[in-house]
Amino acid sequence: MWHISSARGLPTTTAASRALLPVAALLLGLTTAATSTAAPVPPVGAEAGSDRTVSTSAAQAQIPAGVTAGVVVYDRQTGTFTEQVNASMQFRSASVVKLLLTLDFFRDRGPNYTIPAADRALLEPMLRSSYDEAADHYWVARGGPAIIDRMVTQLGLSDTVGPPAGMEGFWGYTAISARDTVKIYRYILEQAPAPVREFIMTNLRQSTRCASDAFDQHFGIAAAFDRPWAVKQGWSGEYEDGTCGPSGASNAEAASKTSVSKTSAPNPAADNAPEAGSESAARTPAVTRAAAQVDLARPALHTTGTVGTGDRAIVAVLTLHPVGTSYGKAYTDLGRLTRSLDVPGATRPAGxxxxxxxxxxxxxxxxxxxxxxxxxxxxxxxxxxxxxxxxxxxxxxxxxxxxxxxxxxxxxxxxxxxxxxxxxxxxxxxxxxx
Structure with missing residues (x-):
């Protein structure tokens, strides 16, 4: 999905050593696993340590050549970080921001948190299949960058800011870090009202292999570890040939279905951009500068979520890849990086x-x-x-x-x-x- 949040990939050619050929509607769920209480954990707002320190073991993240990564793994059972690399580095969020869109939707729906059928029909595929048109809808309906401002305050996020000035309509250009991503999951699991937690986590556990734009989104966490896991993935950039399904839509077809599937510099006058004079237009210079520092050129591929019984480990791996990287190469590099991590409670598949x-x-x-x-x-x-x-x-x-x-x-x-x-x-x- 490219939506500002999704994927694309180039058909790639790598040598095959053998062939030597050119390489060529869910009800509100009650199945969320109980959270662990084996050990006290620091408050959700507690900061990760310095970017290359860990609390329980030596970092072992193996970052492939040419890849820029922000990595945090948090063990909820012991209240410690087992991996931290570039923990505070800002990346464009791509579809990971859909977690914040969902949380913001629930802000004013208490105390029963009833979900109207029309919203359920948008929220469920947005969480399971990264449905971009749902994100477009909530971004416009709930004030665009104002959503990010509210969530930063409510969750105590440190590195998250809305899209750069002139790009306010592009939700996937929201800046986020690996440590803030862990805070988001900790809020969902440890502070959000039970119906909110159950709705979000139940849908993330039902992540579909094929995203709504026909891209294979079961990379990273979903490929590296056996269930139970729950994931929200993100991809953004010039990718091709990432389609899945026996008759998946081509990348061009997928792109034509969403108003923000732009492969070049975004148009500030996009239909879903906030109007001049809106709250987003009055953002402070400091916020604008912070967002503008995020790399919007290199292809991004992110895997985030929880792993293990009781959602023991929270994993956030945000990556950027060299321009021209194929989807398969980015998918593989992210997979190798994720498999190298110390993830407490994870079960690794045989093979x-x-x-x-x-x-x-x-x-x-x-x-x-x-x-x-x-x-x-x-x-x-x-x-x-x-x-x-x-x-x-x-x-x-x-x-x-x-x-x-x-x-x-x-x-x-x-x-x-x-x-x-x-x-x-x-x-x-x-x-x-x-």
Missing amino acids: KWYGTWGSGVNVREAATTARSLTRLPAGVEVLISCQKQGETVSVPPYTNNWWAYLPQYGGYMSNIYVSSPDNKLPDVPVCATA
């Missing part, structure tokens, strides 16, 4: 990670070219848990009848698209027969 090549590679229901479940972003790294023989696939001059099972996709892809010199992968077991 081996392999690179892939090709564009629009199908994940199939079985080890045949029959029904497609979804498609992979071009060049993305995938987890393979086992392999089996099936229908022979030919990509001249290569043929292969081995298929890899991708547990996080619930289906099979032909081994011909796995970046390995062997038809049968040497370190992956054969799938057990039923």
Whole structure:
């Protein structure tokens, strides 16, 4: 989604060592896990330590070359930070700001927090599938940057400011940091009224693989760890070929569906920009300068949320990638970074990670070219848990009848698209027969 908050990706070409081919409506839920009370935790407003300090262990975040990252991992059970890198660095929020839009919606809905059907129809897909048009609606209806001002005050945020002057209509250009993202989740889990917490977290647990603009949004936390997890992802920039689903819309088609899906410098006179003289137009010079320092050029990809039973760990990983980076490369780099983190309570899935090549590679229901479940972003790294023989696939001059099972996709892809010199992968077991 590019909405100011979403994704795009370029079809990328990376060498495959084997093939040597060019790389080519939920009711208000009551299922939220109980929060842990095993140890006291500092107040939500407590600051993280200096940007490269941790409370319980040496930081182990492995940031890929060329990637700029802000990382914070907070253990709610012990009240300590296990990872902090560039904790206060500001990034454009992309869709992560939708958490603040949702919280602001609930500000004046107490004490019962009833959600009208029309709002439920917008809020649920906004949280689950990053629906941009819902964000457009609430940004306009509730005052644009004034939403951010209210949330900064209510949640005690330190680094969050509205979009730069002249770009007030672009909610995804709100500046945010990893430490403020952790504060947002801590507020939701520890201070928000129970109906608000349950609504937000239940929807984040039901994050859909395909976002509303047809981009695969199960990167980072959703790929690195087994459930239980709850995520709100964000992506913004010149991406292509990040589509998923057996017949996902093209990036151009997705972009045409949202009024703020701009791939170039935004138009200050956009339809959803606040009018001159509005509260946003009177923002202080200090706030404007802070927002203007945020990098709006490099592609952004963010993974945020909770991991483990009782939402034990809060994870915020905000990243920027070199201009021209493909979606699959950014997806893979963010995945490697997330997997390197010390995340208390996390369960890591079994299997081996392999690179892939090709564009629009199908994940199939079985080890045949029959029904497609979804498609992979071009060049993305995938987890393979086992392999089996099936229908022979030919990509001249290569043929292969081995298929890899991708547990996080619930289906099979032909081994011909796995970046390995062997038809049968040497370190992956054969799938057990039923």
